[in-house]
Each structure stands twice: as structure tokens, then as C-alpha cells.
Amino acid sequence: MLKLGSMGALASLAGVTSEGVAEAFADAAHPAVPKWNVFELTLQGPSTGNPFTEVELSATFALEHRTIQVDGFYDGSGIYKLRFMPDAEGDWSYTTSSNAPALHGKAGAFHCVAPESGNRGPVSVRDAYHFGYADGAPFVECGTTCYAWAFQSEATQRQTIETLAASPFNKLRMCLFPKWYQHNHKEPPMYPFPRNTEVNDYSTFNVEYFQHLDRLIQALCRIGVQADLILFHPYDKWGYQSMPAEVDDRYLRYVIARFSAFRNVWWSLANEYDLMQAKTAKDWDRYAGILAEHDAFDHLRSIHYCFHQYEYGRAWCTHAGVQDSRLYLGANWRNDWRKPVVFDECRYEGNIASTWGDLSGDAMTRRFWLAAVQGCYCGHGETYLDPNDILWWSHGGTLHGSSPAKIAFLRNLLEETIALGPGPIGYTNFSDEPMGARRDNGSVVFYYFDEHQPAEGTFTLPQGKSYTAEYIDTIHLTRAPLPGEYSGNAEVKLPGTPWGSLWFRQKGLA
């Protein structure tokens, strides 16, 4: 299995599990923790009674005038943990608070140093409609989905990490609960709660289950992939979709306490929330409130629907994570909600009998382009029939389709663009259908022609700037510079092929 603590500060704490060592650590003089890594404090406390429900533990971390409170969590065998992600270099101190005397009043300090190479910090919303890392670099969201990868064989999990590392995808949607659905009709290797045949013991958690999730989230972090954690979902035979309210809440607080110090965490309240009939609008509000109140690191938050679109304008949502195939609505929604719009699910490349999972690779690629040209983001998934019934969309493993390479090509283009600065983003909706549109940051203007194939056109460029032009075939992945310079209302001769994209780049800025 992927080893807990094999990254950053956690690595140095991996052995800290025996009683007394944590206290010794607390007395150590300023260990070094790279910025946006995890400082983990391990404490020994009561193991009798029900530590999950009876023991309260939190800590307040302080840097100069700032204080941040985080919850601790019970990790079994009398071990309690507190995880903290420092977001500023300097000397941090902390003090614990607990109703258990053994856990109360523990104080200490650490020194937060510069982040190691490749650590850009957590992602948040940038320039209203986009995302960026905490270090200032843009984050060109490019997601995929392996809903139930956490519950597959170790070999498949390792393969999933390897595949992702070689893919264009930098965000992974994954369920925290096991999944029961077509192609997903087997029991998971572990359950989140102790389970006796058909009965869940909701009074405690199965810490091994969550330790495993720790490792997966960190493995994703190591390869630069955001873990978009789906907190609830309806595809369930075990009862997790209809737990008592206090169990839902305790589960959320436990998950927040465990995972929120991992910088690559995003929260998705649910997959297809509207199919979860046991839950009411008030439940979803309450969950959102718990996230907002207890996640000290303010990770990105959204929710995913099936039929009834969520009101993404609501304050708790940091971005929209829609399920829709109408890519051409993206720009309108973006303007309506004033948030980033991610088409987290717009059907998948594959060949299964379900119409949501049988897109051609080029159709999947096209959706990424339609999103990009509107200043939105798209999500990938793959559902090719497999003799071992391992479908990327749920199980992970390997990718078989043609879209990832084409999506990688697009991501590279977008990263070149955004590196020039996000600037004002324009959008031209030419008609009643998805077609040529543009994304404009002043330095780069691009059009996507979709199924259109103009052999010429007039394109209005920002005043006072001179541009070079390049014609891109989004399917055959060719890039051809067009001769000359362009400015004002630029008349351009084009190859007249479908699935093309025209890029104008301000001269001297490449």
C-alpha cells in the first residue's frame, strides 16, 4: 500500500505513534515544516469508552497576530492527531484544548519554511472565474473521475496513480463512501463504520478505512493532482446515503479534521445530490455550514447534481460543479453565478450501453474545447468495456481512449495563455449553437470553430496591439503559424478545416 507519511512533513512524523513521543516532539525546538505541508501532532489519550464521541480535541495555532483553530481526531489505539497546514513562513506555536486531561494544554511550536519544489500550495478561486495556486501560479483545472478507485485492488490503485501521473489530469473526483452501481457490484475491502453483516455501528469509525484514504489523498498530492472528495452519494447499498443526521455531521467533522490539512483537497458535498431522497435542502445547508465552519483552510467547495441543477449562486459554493452536456451554456452560467464553472460531468468517453458513457474520444475532446473557449472548465471520464470490468470512470487503472492526449494538448495551450496573465475574459456567443467563440486575455485571443470550417474571417483584436496568429487542428494536434501580423479588425485566411482553433498572441510577449 502507499505509505502514510511519505510526503513532506508527514514523512518525518510517520513513526510518531508511541505514547510520550508526541509530547517529546512538542518540546523539540522548532522542527521545520515547509509551507502548505502538514504539521501533524500525535498525542496519546484515552482509549476507553468511545473516544470518537466522548473526547473533544482541538488546537489553536498562532503566527504573530493570527490564530487558527483546527479540530483533532481519534486515530484508534489511544492515538489522537491534529493536522495543520501552515500558509505562511515563520514561527508558529500551538496549544491544544480537550475535555481529556491527557490531551489538554499541550503546547509547542514549529518553524514554517519555504515550500519544497513543486509545492504551490492549495488551489482557490482566482480572477472570479478561474483557479490559482496559493503561490500565485494559475491552476488550469483539467479533471477526471475515478469514483471508487479507493476500493479497488492495491495493484489497480497503484496503476491509477501511475496513469494519472502520466496524464493531463490535475483533479480527480473520488467518493469517500464505497459505490454500488452498474459495473460496481462488489463489496469494498473495508467499511467506514464497523459493520456486522447488514448493520452499521455508526457510533465509531473504522480508522483503517480513513487511514487508507489519507494515503490516497497524499499519493495524489505527490503527483500534483487535486483530490475532489465526494462526501455523499446515492449509489449505495450499505446505508451511507441515509445515516442519522448526527452521524452525517460527525462523519463530516471527522473527515474535515483528518483531510483538510492536505493542500490538494477539494470538497464536493455530493454526487447527484438530488437523487438522495433521504436528504432535504436543510440537510445540504447544514453540511455546507459544517464545511464552512470547520475547514480551517477554506478548501474549494461545490456540489454535483443529476437532474435538478443546484443554485450555484449560493454563498457557500466557491465554484459550480455541474453535470450537463450543454456545454454552450457555460458562459451564461458563469455570468449568472459569478463563479468558476466546471463541467465536472458531461458524459464520458467510452463504449458502454449507457448513453452517458459512450462518447467518442473526439466528442469528449470537443467538450473540453467548448468549455475552454467560454472560460469554463470540463471534466473527463472513461467507460470502455473491459474484460475485467475495470472502467477508469469508477475503478481507475489505465486509460484506453483517445481524448487524454488531445486534452493534454489543450491544457498546454491554456497554460501558455494563462501564464501571460488572466486579464479580462471576453466571450462571443455568435448564435444559438456552440461554435466559434473566443477567450481573450488581451495578450492572447483564441477562437474555437467546432464543426465550422471557415476559410476566411474577420476577427476583432484589442486595439493598439499587434499579434501573430496560429491555426490549430484540435483533433490532429497540429499547429501551423499563419503568415503576417494582425491587428484591429484582422482579416485572416484559414485552412477551412473543421475542429480548428485560431490563436492570436501579442507580439513580443511569447
Added chain:
Amino acid sequence: MLKLGSMGALASLAGVTSEGVAEAFADAAHPAVPKWNVFELTLQGPSTGNPFTEVELSATFALEHRTIQVDGFYDGSGIYKLRFMPDAEGDWSYTTSSNAPALHGKAGAFHCVAPESGNRGPVSVRDAYHFGYADGAPFVECGTTCYAWAFQSEATQRQTIETLAASPFNKLRMCLFPKWYQHNHKEPPMYPFPRNTEVNDYSTFNVEYFQHLDRLIQALCRIGVQADLILFHPYDKWGYQSMPAEVDDRYLRYVIARFSAFRNVWWSLANEYDLMQAKTAKDWDRYAGILAEHDAFDHLRSIHYCFHQYEYGRAWCTHAGVQDSRLYLGANWRNDWRKPVVFDECRYEGNIASTWGDLSGDAMTRRFWLAAVQGCYCGHGETYLDPNDILWWSHGGTLHGSSPAKIAFLRNLLEETIALGPGPIGYTNFSDEPMGARRDNGSVVFYYFDEHQPAEGTFTLPQGKSYTAEYIDTIHLTRAPLPGEYSGNAEVKLPGTPWGSLWFRQKGLA
């Protein structure tokens, strides 16, 4: 030029222009006129004054208990004509009525005989959503557009007829007025009204202009193409879009009197009616009323819009002639309006700078399939840049695109299908996007998978019947029988390629 009267009964009348001959004809014993051909009566009458406004002429045709009244028209040089299309075999008689004594009370008869080979009669609505010829054969509408072909060189007009004859297209949208628009910036060779520099003399018609249109409509008839006559349009520099109301009405009655006996006529009140700012809703109602009242042969009637969809549910419309790219709405509209839905304009195959004229051939083909699978019809047009600026969409000439061959392939498939009987037509809208759907006449059920590529699927077939299956690649035009027989909830293995179509045919009916 294509010769007037070179078809059917008109041919036998081509020389009947001198005074007295028409009367002699009226005395002739029962000339033979094939059913749905034109019986044309030519009379000599007043040539002084203004025959267009001062002379009223009509005739009543009778067969047994039935009587049908048609208007006559002035054709210049003292010649008046009455045209009649008999729709039943037998001995017809007629009597004229006029305020001009020379034209009044002319009586005669003709014998309507069986139609000649290839003459199936006019097209009307069949089975609520479809079309059929008067002889009972289905008409699989497959239209194209050459708006201004009537005003091009004679060579181009001849070429247009030759191209059409070799194409899959069996309906042509064409304007009766000349067109002024991009790629259409030249004066026509003739004007419909006498014109003195910038001033139209609306008191008379230029009969040569309309004689020329006679010939074109008949030339289309000879090659089996319906002439979808566009009565008004906004792309005009001469004033025809804003004539006085009484001129509009006189023009309509003249056109009806001249053309309505041609069996291949369809009426389209306008192209982009909503761009004609001089006209009000009451004007359009009045025009519709004139058509309904004076067209004795009750040809198909519709209207075409740009931005504001016409209310096609209105009684005068026989079918909807929409301009829209949202092909996936077809089935809904069909159900709303309870009429055939023809996407007369859904953009064109081509490569011009305008987004309405730069679809790839495959994108055009796809639209035909999306219409067909919903039990609707689509319209073609072609706008490839041309060194002589002859674009099929307006001028006719030759076709350059890849879609006509693919559309021909579809039309053949549909004609095979419909020949089995239209039956009940079902539609399955699987989702929020155009995708696999089916058209079902009980004996044939077909699905179109669009950009989806399922490798397997379960398809529900009508109970109690056994089917063979065929997989069709709509782009590469291949047809591959699938092994075995299918019935009930049929599980089918498919090639898993995009742009496929699956056809089930009842065994023993092929």
C-alpha cells in the same frame, strides 16, 4: 432557355398563342390531359388600358358533381391564360367568366387521362408528420436551397438543373424576387415590374419575368424537384420588400394564378419574415388568407423566420419550415404543432466567413440524420468560396461539398423504410442532448447514435415481431448486417464507432 411547355399538356399548347386558336381549341372534342398536368386555356382579350388591373378573369372547371374555380392572368400582348391541374381522371368541362366580353362565357371540355410515368401528382401532408404524393407514394422531403438561381446566367441555370437532377434533393427553395445580399450584389437581368432607374411601376407586371419563372418551375418538375417558392424576402434593394399593400396582394394573386396549376409548387410566404420591418402580423395573415382562398390546388404552405419563430400551430400553415440549428428540438416541435417539421435552414455546408455558411460536410450530414431520427426533415445548402462567386446556396451551379452523397445515402434508407408504410412513429429522447433516438414504423426501427459509440446495447422492439439488424456508418456509408435475429428487448453487439445507425427490419418484409 428552357422551353415553356416542354412538359405534359403544356407541350401540346405551346404554340397556341394566336387569336382564335384558343377558341378553336375550346371547341375541340376532349383533348387528353394527363392527371396532375396542366390544362392551359389561352384566350385573346383586351390589350388596351391596364389589363392587369382592369380585366377580371376566372374559370370554373367541373367534373361530375365537383366544381373548382381558378383565376386567369394576363400574359401580355392581349393574351390571357387560365391554368388548371385536374386531380381526377374523367371528362372535365369549364366556363370562363370575365368583365371583358371577349373573355367571358368561353366553354369547353377536356378528358383527363392517367398520369404519365413519373408523374405522381402534387405533394401534401401525410400521416400528420410526413409528406406524400397524390398517387399515394411517400415523399421523403430532402431539400436544398438556391435562393436566386432564377436571376443567374442561362448557363448557370442549366447547370443548376443538371446538378439537381443528379443530386438527392427533391425540393428547392427559391425566391421569386431578386436578392441583394453578400455574394449577391448585382442587378437581375429582368425585374418583376417595369422599372425606370430607381422607380418601380407597380401598376403592371413584367410578364417576361414571370414567363421565365414558369419555365424554371416546370424544369424542376421535369426532374422531380418541388419548387418551394419564396414569395417575399428582406434582402432587397429595389423596394419589393415594402410595396403598397394592394400591390402585394395583386402580386400574390398573379403568382397564384400563374403557378398554382404546376403540381410541384410549394408556397413559402417569406424568407426571414421577421426581418421585413415594413410588414405587420396582419399583413402576413392577409397574405396567408390570399393563398388559402385563391390557390385552388391547396399547395403546401409555410413561412420561414430568422430570429422570432413563427407560430407554426396556426391553421393556414401546412407544415413548419423552421430556421434553427437546434435539431434536437424537432421531435418536441412536431408534437407541439402536430405538423411535419422541416428544418428548411439549419446553416450550410461551406467555408465562408459567416458562421451560417461554414459547416463541414459531416456536420451538415449529421443534421439530416438528427432530423430523420426524430421523424423530421432537414434542408441542405452549400456556401463554398468560389473564384467566380457562384455559391450554390444562392446562385446554383454545381455542388462541391461532401454532404450530398451522404444525404443521398440517408434518403435511400428512408425511402426503403417508408415504402413499408409510415405506421406509428415513435421517438425516444434519451437525454438533454441530441443522441441516439429512434424512428419506428413497426416494421422498421432505427437508431442514430450521433457522437456516441456504444459497443453494446439493449433495444426494445415491437412485440411479436422478429427482426434482422444492420449497422450503418453514416459517414463512411457502409452497411454491415449483424448476425442473428432480434426481438423483444434485443441485446445487440455493435462496432462501437461514432456516427453509427442501427436498423432493425421485420423479417420477411424486406
